[in-house]
Amino acid sequence: DQQVKQNSPSLSVQEGRISILNCDYTNSMFDYFLWYKKYPAEGPTFLISISSIKDKNEDGRFTVFLNKSAKHLSLHIVPSQPGDSAVYFCAASVETGNQFYFGTGTSLTVIP
């Protein structure tokens, strides 16, 4: 059973606007969450993470929000750029654990 879910397979956004990618999880033991970006024929690249002791973490144009009560996290990209077009995966784990669980990915297209 999928413990991490990304329910939107694709998203299109105009350049300069905000992109919001969503992720839900079912395991309440998860306390470490990550976002990865993947271009075709490359491995996933780490973008940003958040620990469950926080509800927000920012890194430049990327912000991750965590809502523990809803078991929901989101990635905001502002402003969106054509180079952001890629597949985005969310992942979750227990901080002291070894296994990371990934969602199925959301393909983001930023339209110039």
Added chain:
Amino acid sequence: DAGITQSPRHKVTETGTPVTLRCHQTENHRYMYWYRQDPGHGLRLIHYSYGVKDTDKGEVSDGYSVSRSKTEDFLLTLESATSSQTSVYFCAIRSRDNSPLHFGNGTRLTVT
């Protein structure tokens, strides 16, 4: 670049043949992982290692074995390849708890 090399990058093999994929790291990281990526499934953990000769199973370990005789190398073996093992395989490394995974560029395996 995270100092991870996967070999081969592409392989075509026949059903029933053994196949070994190699992951080599230059970061001296403790943890190493093998994931497979399939459409509709995202990234799924096959096996991981938390030290030399210390390995454990992931979500989709059936049909796969691993070995780690040196810190820098983590081998994934398909003892008798099946068409359902056609996939893209990613190796990842991690330095310590509370740190993200860093991925190699993948091996595309086709089993005919």
